[in-house]
Amino acid sequence: MSSDIILLVILGAISIGSALGLLLSRNAIYAALFLVLNFGVGAVFYLILNAPFLAVIQVTVYAGAIMVLFLFVIMLLGAERLSPGENPPGVQYQRPLAIILGVALLVLAAVVLFTRQPIAAASATPPVDSSPLAVGLTLYGPYVFPFEVVSILLLVAMIGAVVLTRNK
């Protein structure tokens, strides 16, 4: 059990560190690569949490496709150099206000998380079957209507991307 905790703490430290790297990075390419690292750690968490199929999807779709799209656009626009981040006049209060609000959000989440009565875990001892077969049967069974809605959403997004970037 203690080795599990050590593993979790190390993974959590990598995850938070890469997220902070995304937040503080001066170069958009580095920020994108920090985000890839964060998604990779997320995939390891999915493996720990009995979601192997989601871990693979996370690596291929998130860390693969989505982040490649980000890197492609950053390099296409040549926008990897970020300005040092000085706020123009009029929004000087924005930076301290953002930090205060962020800390307040974190404190609120911690209060909700640690003051509620812990919910008892499901008593069934064998973990639920999370193989691709079981996931697929659930996806095409009770969740078939949301699945179809999502397919329409993807179609609309594809058309939208083409229409937005076409040359007039």
Add this chain to the structure above:
Amino acid sequence: MDTTTFVVALSAILFTIGVLGVLLRRNAILIFMSIELMLNSANLAFVAFAHRFNQLDGQIFVFFVMTVAAAEVAVGLALIVTIFRTKRSTNVDDLSALRG
């Protein structure tokens, strides 16, 4: 502290970092990546609770969140490219006019 509590706490921290990224950074691409970070932290909480309650529904929701994230990235990056063509900038403070 058990695994669920740890992962949900980590998810809250990651979400907060994503919120700070949206509020602090002025580059549109960085803001988009912070939104991805927030969606990913929500996914982490979904999977943690699916593990806790020993059900598959949380994992199914992660699929839908990933699909919405992919659609959002496609449209959002198309918007950023279009804005960059006219404004030659990805700084959101430069986008103060409603007129294109």
